[in-house]
Amino acid sequence: MHFQPTDDQRALRAGVRELLARRFGREALRAAVDRPGMLDRALWRELGRAGFFALRLPEAEGGAGLGLPEAVLVFEEAGRALLPGPLVATHLAAGRVAGAAAGERVVTAPSGGLVEWLAEADAVQGDVTGAVPMASVDPLTPLHRLPGDPGDGPGPVAVLLTAAEQLGGAARTCELAVEHARTREQFGQPVGAFQAVKHVCAQSLVRVETARAAVYAAAVTADPLDIAAARLLADEAAVRGARDCLQVHGGMGFTWEADVHLYLKRAWVRTQRTGPTAYSDELLAVDLLPKAV
Structure with missing residues (x-):
């Protein structure tokens, strides 16, 4: 990406937007708001099949072999759609946690002294000892707070x-x-x-x-x-x-x-x-x- 997306990158962005519009449009968004704390596992697996989590994995490992520019375009579309779930943590766990790349497992990680979607996670990357549930202002992001110093922040x-x-x-x-x-x-x-x-x-x-x-x-x-x-x-x-x-x-x-x-x-x-x-x-x-x- 030379500061302007290539034709392939535009096609990737358009494909993700089309997928999310079809699978997580306004009706699905409002339905998710009405059931806070419950993650749509079918949607998560569909994201996995679409390559959302394996985007930056090498092709030899079953990924798409793309880079950060492509990942940024995909996550921009996720933010536009208010897609819920520990997307970043699961994406970063692809290739390291079995099932993460395919969307078969939900992975979360502590970040900034908080942990998102801890109760729904199948795997946790990092220490969450003493995590306490807290009220979240966002109905689509259940949170736990960690005691003590939040550390140096995420990578x-x-x-x-x-x-x-x-x-x-x-x-x-x-x-x-x-x-x-x-x-x-x-x-x-x-x-x-x-x-x-x-x-x-x-x-x-x-x-x-x-x-x-x-x-x-x-x-x-x-x-x-x-x-x-x-x-x-x-x-x-x-x-x-x-x-x-x-x-x-x-x-x-x-x-x-x-x-x-x-x-x-x-x-x-x-x-x-x-x-x-x-x-x-x-x-x-x-x-x-x-x-x-």
Whole structure:
């Protein structure tokens, strides 16, 4: 990926979007919200058959033999669809945990002092001794909290794939805001005709495209500093974009029936998955500040 997807990469992204639209559309999303803590194992196996988890495994090991750029595109689509489950942990476990690549086993791992989907997991990568269930703001992400220091945070690949999910969510909330601004009328005209609403939508788009450039670049370089910058920009685009989308929707956006609040809640949870933002801030600061003599 030379900062623009190739034809093959566009086809991969389109295929994943089509799969998720067919298998995890709005009706399935709302059904999942109504049964919190229950993972759709049939969907998980279908993701495995589609190569979601084995994407970066070598072909000799039954994978697709692709790289980080392709994984980023796939996880961006997962974030756009609000796909639930420990996707990053299972993807990283492919080739190391039997059945993970095929979607036959659900794998989770501690990250940022939290563990997602612990009760549904078939395997855990890491120590979760003393994990305590906690209330999650996101109905599609059950959480356990670990006692003590959260540690150094997840590895750079986990951070990048989470940033890709954040990017997908940010892009979708921008789309939702624009769609509502075009169709919702007040005072005899679409609300998007008002300058204040135009500015909110435009600012959201700028954040999305800035984050996209950073995430795609980090997928190419795999540099920890680029990944740290991508994480910060994607987190901002996801959280602020969802908040702005709520504002564009007005009172309707705050209702349980609307999907907008689900994107905001998922964005909040993802910011904690990769540990405090101080990890990324400090990594960038060490590189940017003059070295002490």
